[in-house]
Amino acid sequence: LQSKLFEVDILTWKLASQSFFEQSPQGETLLFINSIPNWVVTSEVDQAYRKQFGHQLHRIVMELTEGDELDNDITQKKKQAAVDAGIRIALDDFGTGYSTDAVLLKTKPDFVKLDMSLIRDIDQDNHKFTLVRNLVELCHSMGSKVVAEGVETEGELRTLMTLQADYVQG
Numbered sequence: 001l002q003s004k005l006f007e008v009d010i011l012t013w014k015l016a017s018q019s020f021f022e023q024s025p026q027g028e029t030l031l032f033i034n035s036i037p038n039w040v041v042t043s044e045v046d047q048a049y050r051k052q053f054g055h056q057l058h059r060i061v062m063e064l065t066e067g068d069e070l071d072n073d074i075t076q077k078k079k080q081a082a083v084d085a086g087i088r089i090a091l092d093d094f095g096t097g098y099s100t101d102a103v104l105l106k107t108k109p110d111f112v113k114l115d116m117s118l119i120r121d122i123d124q125d126n127h128k129f130t131l132v133r134n135l136v137e138l139c140h141s142m143g144s145k146v147v148a149e150g151v152e153t154e155g156e157l158r159t160l161m162t163l164q165a166d167y168v169q170g
Contacts, residue, residue, distance in 0.1 A: 009036045010045055017053050017060065032061045032090060032111075038074045040081060050085055057085050061111060063092040079107065090147070094135070104142060112139045113169070116150020123155035129163075136163050 013033055020031040062082045079089055090111035095118040114135060122128045139146045148160045151170035160168055
């Protein structure tokens with residue numbers, strides 16, 4: 001199965017993009033697509049994708065999973081190829097794995113998706129509240145939008161609105 005992951009990734013990107021643009025041909029709605037870490041598409045695949053969707057690539061956001069080490073050459077090449085194509089970058093699951101301010105500085109994502117482990121019960125946990133408040137301020141100062149993942153209660157939602165998270169996902 002491991003040998004087929006790249007084919008699955010290519011198919012996912014193509015079919016997700018095709019379906020998204022058929023349903024939402026114009027507008028500001030964004031499509032977030034997870035990306036297999038540490039793999040860069042071939043130039044042929046890249047050119048075919050750009051040819052088919054090039055006029056809409058600014059509406060796609062490639063999610064790099066924060067739990068994977070993002071400090072290697074392959075991931076940086078992948079990020080640069082996406083940026084060159086007009087695709088935005090999201091740092092997914094921030095708060096797990098290799099969480100450091102250095103990852104934010106090196107990645108310079110358009111979006112930072114805070115892991116649900118930071119969000120759950122944020123309305124009842126002062127330490128989480130303080131940490132997320134500081135992360136939101138840091139991300140905003142860097143020009144990144146914040147997406148809070150795993151919002152399940154009205155209290156969590158109200159707290160995140162107070163902290164000025166840009167988007168919630170639940």
